Amino acid sequence: MRLSALIFDMDGTMIDSMPTHRRTWAEFARSQGLEVDIDDLMRRTTGRNGVECMRELFQADIPEAHALAFIEEKEALYRSLFGPQFAEVAGFSAFAEQARAMGLAIGVGTAGDRHNVDFAFSHLRMAHAPSVIVRGDEGLPGKPEPAIFLEAARRLGVSPAQCVVFEDAPLGIEAARRAGMQAVGIGTSHSARELAGPHVLAYAPDFSALIESKFLEKTYVATA
Structure with missing residues (x-):
């Protein structure tokens, strides 16, 4: 066709943008007191939407409103870091x-x-x-x-x-x-x-x- x-x-x-996303996922996880294998996290989340990503990170079915608040925090950090080196x-x-x-x-x-x-x-x-x-x-x-x-x-x-x-x-x-x-x-x-x-x-x-x-x-x- x-x-x-x-x-x-x-x-x-x-x-x-992926190196900056990788960095900000690691920083966000630390801020939440989570120890994660960042390679495994990226493998499981790259391509998923924000709510799905946060549920993968926390390994819990967290409420959508909480997931959206977390993703807003994480992505604001990403934009602040990637903007100057876009x-x-x-x-x-x-x-x-x-x-x-x-x-x-x-x-x-x-x-x-x-x-x-x-x-x-x-x-x-x-x-x-x-x-x-x-x-x-x-x-x-x-x-x-x-x-x-x-x-x-x-x-x-x-x-x-x-x-x-x-x-x-x-x-x-x-x-x-x-x-x-x-x-x-x-x-x-x-x-x-x-x-x-x-x-x-x-x-x-x-x-x-x-x-x-x-x-x-x-x-x-x-x-x-």
Whole structure:
């Protein structure tokens, strides 16, 4: 089926934010008197929405209101630390603009909340905003459930099979598979093996590499 839309995860895919998220999770856990294996925590939470993340951290079904208050505290710390050193994943804005110029729709499917999305787009230098943004605070389950990506496709008015998802995390790659979408692994924090799957078209360290390899031209022509 013809490729019609690209759907991007945000943290670790569009913006190089995962090292700061890692740091702030560790600092928040310490502030709560929790000793955690940060590698294991990141494996279990990257791609999940805020409430799900806090329940994973505390290993308890804490009330949603408490989880939201905790995530607000944690994410405010993240934004204060990442803001002065904000960076997009290399080549992202240029890649998205190239795709838009080719006639492909651009969507975002992130577990991030409204505050983090607004923060990211206040710093990104995109010539054109994405057509749709689906967030993790809209009442949808986080990844690996496919709901966020399926909702992005619905709002874009395209079928899942017409979408390619760009993801940096295994839970996101799995969500794309469950959504019936193909995917591209962006290797900012995981290896090609960790982001592999029968639906994965490519793996690249960043978007500059995809531009250099002419990924869009080859993929779009192949499906045209």
